[in-house]
Amino acid sequence: MDFKDVLKGNKRAIARAMSLIEDEDPQGLSILRALHKHTGKAHIVGITGAPGVGKSTLVYRMAKALRKRGERVGIVAVDPSSPFTGGALLGDRIRMMGIATDPEVFIRSMGTRGCLGGLARKTYEIAKVLDAWGADTILVETVGTGQAEVDVVQAVQTCIVILVSGLGDEVQTFKAGIMEIGDIFVVNKADRGGADRLVLEVQAMLELGQVHGKWEPPIIKTIATEDSGVEELIDGMKKHYETAKEIGILGHKCIERAMLDIEDIVRDRMMAGLLTPGKKHLMKELCKKVADKKMDPYEAAEKVLCE
């Protein structure tokens, strides 16, 4: 396939390019490389939060609002909770149907199958395709609450953290980690009891943390199901983008991202060297020895490296 079809906006070509990239097909790689210099124009926004906070609905509403403003919108739904099936969250995706047929919207679901540890890079690469296609805004939705989130967030320019009241103590402790990655905080389902208290709590934690330098993360109340607060959220998101550009955060993030990318690729290439038949055979033998406690894994690793 020709990468120019992606630039022309051929949706089939875009989907095909993404599949080739996800499968780590050599063709995917060359498309990615060809697209690289056509990227850098889209605003990539991460939307994260614990399960059940209403991420999908909010993303749907945001996409609709962005479309009203005349934008071309990309959506990447990352589902790190599904490492085996690599599948999409069908239930929630159905809600997206209303915009899926819009020629100016492209939706892609990603599982984590086959990209153990490399989910952030894959997400970034998928976003890159959408960027090259000409998306003005790319919404990257991640489900779950672990390391995968943090990795994915490193690939976005604006990170929106969604919280809801009443999720219990254990969920709230996430905030310690998540406070530091959020550029904007959303208290969704704001008609629930405890929403105002949650806003105050987040405020207090942000004041304690002060990790954001010149940008003060706003806390925005939304009711995604009723389309309430969505315009304000989009305004906040645009404002963060502008500010981040002005104070040089974006440039810094871009270089950081490049570093992660290069390291990732170097690591992959190095590990590929272990896949020769001779090395594989050696590895197998060493594994047995380690399992039988006849050798420790460090000694085994040294043997692999010295071979």
Place this chain on the structure above:
Amino acid sequence: MDFKDVLKGNKRAIARAMSLIEDEDPQGLSILRALHKHTGKAHIVGITGAPGVGKSTLVYRMAKALRKRGERVGIVAVDPSSPFTGGALLGDRIRMMGIATDPEVFIRSMGTRGCLGGLARKTYEIAKVLDAWGADTILVETVGTGQAEVDVVQAVQTCIVILVSGLGDEVQTFKAGIMEIGDIFVVNKADRGGADRLVLEVQAMLELGQVHGKWEPPIIKTIATEDSGVEELIDGMKKHYETAKEIGILGHKCIERAMLDIEDIVRDRMMAGLLTPGKKHLMKELCKKVADKKMDPYEAAEKVLCE
């Protein structure tokens, strides 16, 4: 420090050894290597599930029940949700206090700081120290619901998945991925409405999946806060261990684990080669070029590898 102090059961030495290992101190490494041949006797059990299902309380109850049976117990609480602070979930840990002073119990909390992608190995290494100490059972509790879980679970011999009713649709979709890693399923807070329905749902999904071969994962109802169902859970856990040994799953897991360990260490050693001053300088320059779209990351990676 002397690794023999760990074998003697000196708790200070155990804690020190763990810190050295977590910090990737060369001393930690040599301790780990020395302990390797003293391991392989403990039953390592993973306890996982979404936030708020009551993992900590259940682990506490299980530890108490195991102590009553005269066992030495190790507990590793992994918290992948806290990548920045590396801290423990203090609130929940307080509940553990009642057993923390027991000389036959050792509790260790782990954050994910500094072990991006290597959490599973670190967890396994911490468990190894407890194994060498002479723990009969090691309970590894993981908070969160993502890839980190699955990785950690690869390091255990029996995996217990905890579910509760009423966590909402999005949480339930986790089950697709989690079904395949569970050796035992627990429906906790079984006095809640919907618990029996959840049991039936899990049963139906297990029947659909049939990924467990000769072992049929039981579904056990518990009310951790009332100590109900805990003995049954422990019996189930022991039964799985025996069955897994008999049908050869354990041996296979052991070899698989060794493979992951060796690969991990090889990868780390290879990447360490990138840390020379010359390479670092080159990387910095290449990052700028990639960020400015003058070069794509694959070209940059090739330059790093060929240098």
